[in-house]
Amino acid sequence: MSRLVKERWLELAGSNGQPLLIRIIDVARTRHLRLSLGRDGPRLTKPRWVPLYEAAAFAEHKREWLEAVISEQAQRRPPIDWPQGLPAGAPANLPLRGELIPLHLADAPRPSVVLRGDGLHLALPPRLPAQRQRIAAGQLRTFLEAQMRADVAAMMPAYVERLGRAPTHLRIRPLRSLWGSLSARDHLSLDLALVMAAPAALEYVLVHELAHLFERNHGPDFWALVARLLPDFRDRQQLLRSEGERVKSALALALAR
Known part of the structure; x- marks a missing residue:
């Protein structure tokens, strides 16, 4: 396993005139420079022995690609909508095979999950919100695993x-x-x-x-x-x-x- 040993920041001039901040992470056991975009923003992972100026040159070379990915992420369909407690009738959705599909929530004596043409139908027994979420988690895990298998x-x-x-x-x-x-x-x-x-x-x-x-x-x-x-x-x-x-x-x- 690689071990993170040092963290720094690099600032590039973006094509829109705004600064583009990239987190630089020195890694003990890696051989290559890698630029990626995560939940915490852009990051550049580099071997410890690679000097900062070389990492900066690599990031500048990849800047247009990074800006395109950031723009694509910003324009991408909205994130998962997950109402607290999963009350019946509340709007919700779930990604499946690259598509964001509607999740229809309903009350029922017994839990069930069924995929239909209009989305995923999840029925849950009337319980406290935390209990409903636990039941939903079990149902969805079984369903998703079966789909992936x-x-x-x-x-x-x-x-x-x-x-x-x-x-x-x-x-x-x-x-x-x-x-x-x-x-x-x-x-x-x-x-x-x-x-x-x-x-x-x-x-x-x-x-x-x-x-x-x-x-x-x-x-x-x-x-x-x-x-x-x-x-x-x-x-x-x-x-x-x-x-x-x-x-x-x-x-x-x-x-x-």
């Missing part, structure tokens, strides 16, 4: 056939920071939040982890294998980066107990 089941066979090898176990659960992992015993873990992102992002993570069946690192041979399996993987990486924080936040809110 169906998506993975549709995507995986073609790649397994090409590779001639498959994971020995699949686990889908919320992951704090990772999108997926493959254990030494070939147990595949995927982040449940991926079912909320566009299917192209889920497919990229799936292929990424399947490639680890043969290449256990992120060296040139690994990326060459990913490219053979998924030629547009870089576009999918960018999609995941732009959607990632939003869907992880949405899942955390929906499953809060």
Whole structure:
């Protein structure tokens, strides 16, 4: 695991004349410069040995891309609408497969969740708000996992056939920071939040982890294998980066107990 050791700020002149602040984070174990946009704003992760002027030059080279991502994020559809206590009839929504779908809340003696053409229908027994949220979290987690298992089941066979090898176990659960992992015993873990992102992002993570069946690192041979399996993987990486924080936040809110 990388360890954050120092944090500084870099100010660039934005194309609109406004300053563009970027948080610079020195990391003990990394080899590359990386610019990203998270919930806390732009950040540039760099190896400790890379001088600040070199990091600043890298950020300036990527400035137009960063401004485009910031603009896209600002214009993106509104975030998840999650009313406290989930009262019946309250307006709500939930991301699913890259789309923000309506969530219809209703009272019922027994909880249920059903996906229909007009959105997701969630029925909850009349309880105190905290109890309703706990019940909703259980229902939604079961529903989302079933949806994602169906998506993975549709995507995986073609790649397994090409590779001639498959994971020995699949686990889908919320992951704090990772999108997926493959254990030494070939147990595949995927982040449940991926079912909320566009299917192209889920497919990229799936292929990424399947490639680890043969290449256990992120060296040139690994990326060459990913490219053979998924030629547009870089576009999918960018999609995941732009959607990632939003869907992880949405899942955390929906499953809060």
